[in-house]
Amino acid sequence: MRDTAARAVAAEPARRPERGPVIETRGLTKRYRGGQVAVDGLDLGVPDGSVFGFLGPNGSGKTTTIRMLLGLIDPTAGSVRVLGRPMPAAARAVLPHVGALIEGPAAYGFLSGRDNLLRYDRADPSADPRTRGARVDDALDRVGLAAAAGKKARAYSLGMKQRLGLAAALLRPRRLLVLDEPTNGLDPQGMREIRALVRELAAEGTTVFLSSHLLDEIEQVCTHAAVMARGRLLVQGPVADLAARARGRLAVTTPDPEHAVRILEEHGLTGLLADGDRVSADAPPGDVEPADLSAALVHGGVRVRSFGVERASLEDAFLALTGEGFDVAG
Amino acid sequence: MSRADLTTAVADGVPGAPRRALWTFGILRSELTTTLRRGRTLVLLGVLAAVPVLVGVAVRIETGDGSSAGPDGPHGPAFLAQVAGNGLFLVFAALSATLPVFLPMAVGVVAGDSVAGEAGGGTLRYLLVAPAGRARLLLAKYAAVLAFCLVATLVVAVSALAVGALLFPVGEVTTISGTRIGLGEGLLRAGLIAVAVAVSLTGFAALGLFVSTLTNSGIAAMAATVGVLITVQILDTMPQLDAIHPYLFPHYWLSFADLLRDPLYWDGIVSDLGLQAVYVAVFGSAAWARFTAKDITA
Numbered sequence A: 001m002r003d004t005a006a007r008a009v010a011a012e013p014a015r016r017p018e019r020g021p022v023i024e025t026r027g028l029t030k031r032y033r034g035g036q037v038a039v040d041g042l043d044l045g046v047p048d049g050s051v052f053g054f055l056g057p058n059g060s061g062k063t064t065t066i067r068m069l070l071g072l073i074d075p076t077a078g079s080v081r082v083l084g085r086p087m088p089a090a091a092r093a094v095l096p097h098v099g100a101l102i103e104g105p106a107a108y109g110f111l112s113g114r115d116n117l118l119r120y121d122r123a124d125p126s127a128d129p130r131t132r133g134a135r136v137d138d139a140l141d142r143v144g145l146a147a148a149a150g151k152k153a154r155a156y157s158l159g160m161k162q163r164l165g166l167a168a169a170l171l172r173p174r175r176l177l178v179l180d181e182p183t184n185g186l187d188p189q190g191m192r193e194i195r196a197l198v199r200e201l202a203a204e205g206t207t208v209f210l211s212s213h214l215l216d217e218i219e220q221v222c223t224h225a226a227v228m229a230r231g232r233l234l235v236q237g238p239v240a241d242l243a244a245r246a247r248g249r250l251a252v253t254t255p256d257p258e259h260a261v262r263i264l265e266e267h268g269l270t271g272l273l274a275d276g277d278r279v280s281a282d283a284p285p286g287d288v289e290p291a292d293l294s295a296a297l298v299h300g301g302v303r304v305r306s307f308g309v310e311r312a313s314l315e316d317a318f319l320a321l322t323g324e325g326f327d328v329a330g
Numbered sequence B: 001m002s003r004a005d006l007t008t009a010v011a012d013g014v015p016g017a018p019r020r021a022l023w024t025f026g027i028l029r030s031e032l033t034t035t036l037r038r039g040r041t042l043v044l045l046g047v048l049a050a051v052p053v054l055v056g057v058a059v060r061i062e063t064g065d066g067s068s069a070g071p072d073g074p075h076g077p078a079f080l081a082q083v084a085g086n087g088l089f090l091v092f093a094a095l096s097a098t099l100p101v102f103l104p105m106a107v108g109v110v111a112g113d114s115v116a117g118e119a120g121g122g123t124l125r126y127l128l129v130a131p132a133g134r135a136r137l138l139l140a141k142y143a144a145v146l147a148f149c150l151v152a153t154l155v156v157a158v159s160a161l162a163v164g165a166l167l168f169p170v171g172e173v174t175t176i177s178g179t180r181i182g183l184g185e186g187l188l189r190a191g192l193i194a195v196a197v198a199v200s201l202t203g204f205a206a207l208g209l210f211v212s213t214l215t216n217s218g219i220a221a222m223a224a225t226v227g228v229l230i231t232v233q234i235l236d237t238m239p240q241l242d243a244i245h246p247y248l249f250p251h252y253w254l255s256f257a258d259l260l261r262d263p264l265y266w267d268g269i270v271s272d273l274g275l276q277a278v279y280v281a282v283f284g285s286a287a288w289a290r291f292t293a294k295d296i297t298a
Ligand SMILES: Nc1ncnc2c1ncn2[C@@H]1O[C@H](COP(=O)(O)OP(=O)(O)OP(=O)(O)O)[C@@H](O)[C@H]1O
Pocket: A032, A033, A034, A036, A037, A038, A056, A057, A058, A059, A060, A061, A062, A063, A064, A065, A330, B297
């Protein structure tokens, strides 16, 4: 991948004034043949310029939603607008501005990586054939696949295929990227590169909609997030707000755990847990000053080794929301 | 493309303003080259090219040194008896030998796999979000299958012509009507026959395309298409089903021999073309209706 800084600087003028949501769904519902409701009354709003994380356990309807966004399957009910236009009716006008990775990459094994991209680009009637070669090389370069461009795709590893899929999404400058689990199959270095790439694209003004299982990934790159479970949207909004919803934990390390639990209980703390020399509790409400609790402990004769409030992670928020956590819903 | 170009392009990318005409031939060319570059396509063409070689060598061995042996009885495929006397007849003999099964089977494999294979491989969804456009992609696919019909037929014809010229004397052609026409005219007739054979495969190609839109498994679509071919070929030989024979797509296939009459006799060919047109219309529309409304979940 190329130097991020230069690109980001050059791309700065591309920032546009705020526009309406890039993706907007109303009561979006999909019932597959066989009766299963995969997506149920989804109202999603993806702000322009955001990096939007789409979270949910396996089978919660993320890929189904993405297929509807891209016009691959028809909703059973509800509507989708992408870039302000209805899908799938305006697919021909909208999709050239949308790059997508849907449920893993797919390539023609008997073609080289480069020829795969040429084929995908030729499929788009609005792509300029004169710049085709240059755009393909640029995309390969961006995902770090330039050296393997001439190799047959069947000889690619999973991570290389994933990169090729990303390159296909980057064949043209896009206003929206829809990435379904983009770091699937990548090594840690590859994941970091993809995250850097996502940030870079976002800096250029591209809205990125990405589904993921990796909460810390969402936390690291996303500005906004939505959480799905069993086809329903549980919550959506800025990542900071979501994390703030889940209360953090107060943690105390002490050689006198029983004593500490009693004192904290007296001060009205809930969710108390003692584990060896570690005592934790739900973080106190905003009007309680943690320093006062610390003083109370010391005053009560508890020897405190460490004391602190641990910030809630998105994972905590997620677990709090879905309850059952990351299990597949029947 | 320079950095600055990219940036401006991002800035003024406004939906609803595609830069160029909606139809370009890029996708058609892409379909053709992708089809013809597949190992499988090349194997099919190789097998088709080998048929005239086998037939030619067999005839050559049977007739010894290649001296023009007379017709050796009423057995064997059409035109086989004349091959030893005139290598050009190997073209007609090879087309007669491959038309009932080999040629349509190859077409069935390519047509059956055309949409289903891409669906199974997952590439279909990426073509559609490119966006290729469903009707446009289907049309390009059908055009590529038609091109394959022509290429496959020409491979048989050209291979037969080369083998025939190599192993046997080539000269004036005696038509089925018994008149003699010059070699040039004979070659022209051979070309005409090759085109007629290719065109008579179009109906079956449309059927294969339709079958291909029904499943996400390339293998299943190929097997089903070839299965239909064999079934229909069997039905076409059952005298009890005389009444439906005129509606079976292979029924007039061998009428291409009429192009070797003097004067040319068109009735069979016209019936064949009419029937193929009906099949193309029916199964083409069915494929279109199915594909444009289909949920792409693979
Ligand atoms: N083609 C299909 N036909 C019938 N049901 C389907 C189909 N595809 C998905 N489903 C069902 O729809 C539900 C949602 O599936 P979907 O693929 O959208 O989940 P997901 O959130 O993308 O899961 P994952 O994280 O595993 O990718 C699941 O219960 C699944 O069984």
